[in-house]
Amino acid sequence: MAALRSFGARPLGLVLRYALLIAVALIFIFPIVFMVMSSLKPDQQLLTDTSSLRAFLPVGDISLDNYFAAFRRAPVGLFLFNSVLVTTVTVALSLFVCSLAAFSFTFLSWRGREVILAIIIATLIVPFETIAIPLLMVVNNLPWIGPEGLTMGWLNSYHVQIVPWIADGLTVFLFVQYFKDLPRDLIEAARIDGATSFQIYAQVIMPIAGPVLATAAILKFLAMYNQYLWPLMVTQSEQFRPVMIGLQYFFQLNIAWGEVMAYLSLITIPVLAFYLLLQRAFITSIASTGIKG
Amino acid sequence: MTVVSTSRPTALATSRISRSRLLDTPRAGWAMALPAFLLLTLFLIVPFVLAFVLSFTNQRLVSPNPTEFVGTSNFESLLGANILTLEPLRDEASGEVIRDDTGVPTYPPVRGFTRNNPDFPQYSGMRELFGWQMGDNRVVILARDVVFMRALGNTLLFVLIVAPGQGGLALLLALLINQKLKGVNVFRAIYFMPVVVSIVVVALLWRFIYDGQNGLLNSLLGLLTFGAFKPIDWLGQTGTALGSIIGMSIWQAVGFHMVIWLSGLQTIPISLYEAAHIDGANNWQKFRFVTWPGLRNTAVLVLIVITMQAFALFAQVNVMTDGGPLDATTTIVLQAVERGYVKQDIAGGSAVSVVLFLMVLTISLVQRYLTREKY
Numbered sequence: 001m002a003a004l005r006s007f008g009a010r011p012l013g014l015v016l017r018y019a020l021l022i023a024v025a026l027i028f029i030f031p032i033v034f035m036v037m038s039s040l041k042p043d044q045q046l047l048t049d050t051s052s053l054r055a056f057l058p059v060g061d062i063s064l065d066n067y068f069a070a071f072r073r074a075p076v077g078l079f080l081f082n083s084v085l086v087t088t089v090t091v092a093l094s095l096f097v098c099s100l101a102a103f104s105f106t107f108l109s110w111r112g113r114e115v116i117l118a119i120i121i122a123t124l125i126v127p128f129e130t131i132a133i134p135l136l137m138v139v140n141n142l143p144w145i146g147p148e149g150l151t152m153g154w155l156n157s158y159h160v161q162i163v164p165w166i167a168d169g170l171t172v173f174l175f176v177q178y179f180k181d182l183p184r185d186l187i188e189a190a191r192i193d194g195a196t197s198f199q200i201y202a203q204v205i206m207p208i209a210g211p212v213l214a215t216a217a218i219l220k221f222l223a224m225y226n227q228y229l230w231p232l233m234v235t236q237s238e239q240f241r242p243v244m245i246g247l248q249y250f251f252q253l254n255i256a257w258g259e260v261m262a263y264l265s266l267i268t269i270p271v272l273a274f275y276l277l278l279q280r281a282f283i284t285s286i287a288s289t290g291i292k293g
Numbered sequence: 294m295t296v297v298s299t300s301r302p303t304a305l306a307t308s309r310i311s312r313s314r315l316l317d318t319p320r321a322g323w324a325m326a327l328p329a330f331l332l333l334t335l336f337l338i339v340p341f342v343l344a345f346v347l348s349f350t351n352q353r354l355v356s357p358n359p360t361e362f363v364g365t366s367n368f369e370s371l372l373g374a375n376i377l378t379l380e381p382l383r384d385e386a387s388g389e390v391i392r393d394d395t396g397v398p399t400y401p402p403v404r405g406f407t408r409n410n411p412d413f414p415q416y417s418g419m420r421e422l423f424g425w426q427m428g429d430n431r432v433v434i435l436a437r438d439v440v441f442m443r444a445l446g447n448t449l450l451f452v453l454i455v456a457p458g459q460g461g462l463a464l465l466l467a468l469l470i471n472q473k474l475k476g477v478n479v480f481r482a483i484y485f486m487p488v489v490v491s492i493v494v495v496a497l498l499w500r501f502i503y504d505g506q507n508g509l510l511n512s513l514l515g516l517l518t519f520g521a522f523k524p525i526d527w528l529g530q531t532g533t534a535l536g537s538i539i540g541m542s543i544w545q546a547v548g549f550h551m552v553i554w555l556s557g558l559q560t561i562p563i564s565l566y567e568a569a570h571i572d573g574a575n576n577w578q579k580f581r582f583v584t585w586p587g588l589r590n591t592a593v594l595v596l597i598v599i600t601m602q603a604f605a606l607f608a609q610v611n612v613m614t615d616g617g618p619l620d621a622t623t624t625i626v627l628q629a630v631e632r633g634y635v636k637q638d639i640a641g642g643s644a645v646s647v648v649l650f651l652m653v654l655t656i657s658l659v660q661r662y663l664t665r666e667k668y
Contacts, residue, residue, distance in 0.1 A: 014474075017472065017474065018474070020469065021469065021474075021477070021480045022480075024466070024469065024480070024484065025480055025483045025484065027544070028483055028484050028486055028487055028544075028548070029483055029486065030509075031487075031495070031498040031499065031502065032486065032487075032490070032498075034498065034501065034509070035494075035498055038501075047507060048507070050501060050504070050507045050508065050509055050512060051507045051512045052512065055509060097328045097329045097332065098329055100325045100326075100328065100329070101325060101326045101328070101329035101330065103325060104321070104322045104323075104325035104326040105326060108321060108322035108325070109319075109322065110319045110320075110322030110323055111319070113322065113326075116326060116330055119330075119338075120329070120330065120333060123333060123337050123338070125601070125653070125654065125657060126337065126341055126650065127601055127604065127605045127649070127650070127653060128605070129605040129607060129626040129629065129646070129649070130341075130344065130605075130629075130646040130647075130649050130650040130653070131337065131340040131341050131344055131646065132629070132630070132633075132634075132646070133344070133629060133630075133633030133634065133639055133642040133643055133646055134339075134340035134341075134343035134344045134347060134639070134643055134646075135336060135337075135340040136354075136633070136634065136639075137340075137343065137347075137352075137354065137639055138335070138336070138339060138340050138343065140354070163332070163336070164332075164336035165336075166329075166332050167328070167329040167330075167331075167332035167333045167336075168333070169333070172329060196321070197321035197322070197325065198321065198325070201325070222488075222489060225491070226491035226492065226493070228491070228492070228493050228607075228608045228611075229607060229608065229626075229630070233630075233634050244491055244493050247493065247497070260497065264494050264497060264498070267491070267494065268490055268491070268494050271489055271490070271491075272486070272489065272490070275486070275489045276482065279482040279485070280478075282485070282489065283481065283482070283485060283552050286485075286488075286549060286552045286553065287552050287553065287555060287556035288556070289553070
């Protein structure tokens with residue numbers, strides 16, 4: 001901005017700046033273009049096209065055959081269903097549980113509040129990867145009551161992919177940051193009217209929490225849909241696998257690259273579409289995590 | 294809840310408002326924070342503590358033997374290292390150093406010290422990590438767990454390159470995007486795009502870029518050099534594999550940090566730039582004395598976030614090379630998963646995790662210290 005503004009008035013500077021912006025954009029976009037174009041080509045052509053610009057163009061023998069073949073090779077619909085189910089349920093529960101806790105930390109006074117909040121914020125510096133192995137042991141020894149009655153061990157289920165991810169420090173932190181700046185008068189007024197804490201949460205605070213709900217939902221959605229290590233460890237049976245783990249079906253002896261590209265496109269395009277539709281919200285979400293640091 | 298707590302003595306508070314604030318809060322407060330706190334305890338704090346406890350035992354996922362406390366032996370077998378100085382072999386009659394055809398002295402084999410040698414119990418079971426020449430002597434660094442040492446080295450190298458590389462490039466992109474130009478938001482959206490794509494998908498796509506025969510990168514370099522460039526199997530050679538993964542990783546997440554820098558840039562008041570302009574500052578001076586000081590907190594945040602993410606390097610390696618070739622790309626997390634999950638050696642995996650956590654913690658603290666406010 002200001003650093004570059006001084007020569008902005010000259011037309012040559014303008015052209016150069018757009019040229020630079022476009023060149024950088026190509027660097028970020030080309031693998032995705034390559035993926036979509038390749039998903040339309042037969043294997044042989046796909047592999048020879050990589051030696052020229054044809055790799056990025058819809059030329060030659062174009063068809064949707066790879067997509068049909070991908071559906072024949074693996075239960076793609078099931079994997080997509082699993083991912084969408086696990087992601088949406090986790091996001092919904094996470095927003096509820098974390099905002100409820102953040103409401104309590106911000107607006108209610110009770111003993112131990114500061115300590116508990118500090119512990120929750122401190123969990124942010126524990127990378128998931130460092131607790132993955134003991135967490136596996138924990139869930140392997142937990143009971144669950146489901147349609148089949150009481151069972152031990154959570155492996156191979158939906159809940160093993162959902163419950164451990166409901167509460168997280170970052171989401172609580174985002175809500176606390178947002179709630180802090182809300183006017184206190186709102187709460188006081190509702191109190192005088194005799195509302196309970198939960199009523200204030202549900203009827204006063206949440207209706208005006210739209211921006212932070214969007215931020216938290218987007219961050220959680222991205223993290224959940226793209227999860228890899230955890231589902232890799234806990235879903236050995238096909239029935240519960242999400243899309244990222246479903247990829248393994250395409251890496252058997254003879255890799256059919258066209259089908260791989262079709263599958264990658266299938267699991268990526270919905271997220272990209274969602275992103276492009278809401279890109280302003282996505283980017284503000286990330287930015288808002290950084291402001292207070 | 295309201296009914297119960299109205300009778301509490303705290304209701305003695307003077308004003309009507311402050312009394313009403315305390316109506317049902319102690320219980321409701323606990324109750325509302327409890328679900329999140331319980332879940333975090335069970336699925337984060339307990340595993341975290343368990344990792345420390347288990348790393349001192351011989352726990353396996355399924356084992357016929359009872360779990361035993363084994364002290365620090367897991368850490369000793371992970372981190373054990375020693376230095377061995379080898380003297381060159383000498384001719385028994387003359388005492389001359391025996392040299393090979395190229396004039397390099399010959400040495401007794403390392404395994405003579407590390408295998409069943411009662412004179413050197415401290416070297417027992419170790420293997421050579423690397424060595425160098427010192428005069429006529431050869432100094433050899435021995436490690437009990439050579440693969441883990443590689444993982445440690447690779448991860449540190451990754452962090453050391455990605456943290457400044459990604460942070461710096463992200464700042465350049467943020468400065469590029471932070472111009473008053475029509476359509477600049479479109480470019481911001483494009484630069485950010487790889488962030489929303491799964492790292493697994495990205496890693497698979499980049500296998501095509503790095504492919505040894507007709508990979509996109511080889512084709513591009515061939516085109517630029519008019520065919521003079523000899524194709525390289527980027528992921529298949531020990532010299533280029535880690536670098537290739539570093540390049541891809543920077544590309545994937547640089548947009549994320551660009552957005553964080555951008556939010557930092559937008560907190561710098563325009564009036565500061567105007568003042569600098571009046572003082573006759575050039576673009577570099579404006580950056581050096583206005584922009585950069587204003588980005589101080591953002592810089593700390595970006596650096597810490599990148600470092601934490603970089604230490605957790607796993608998915609892209611798992612997809613692209615699975616640690617190969619010859620452990621050239623193996624990482625700490627890959628080793629933790631390999632031991633704790635694939636081999637079901639929970640204790641060994643936990644020990645690796647503890648080492649990783651201590652490294653992340655140390656580096657975060659050091660970074661915070663080095664970038665602290667200096668007033």
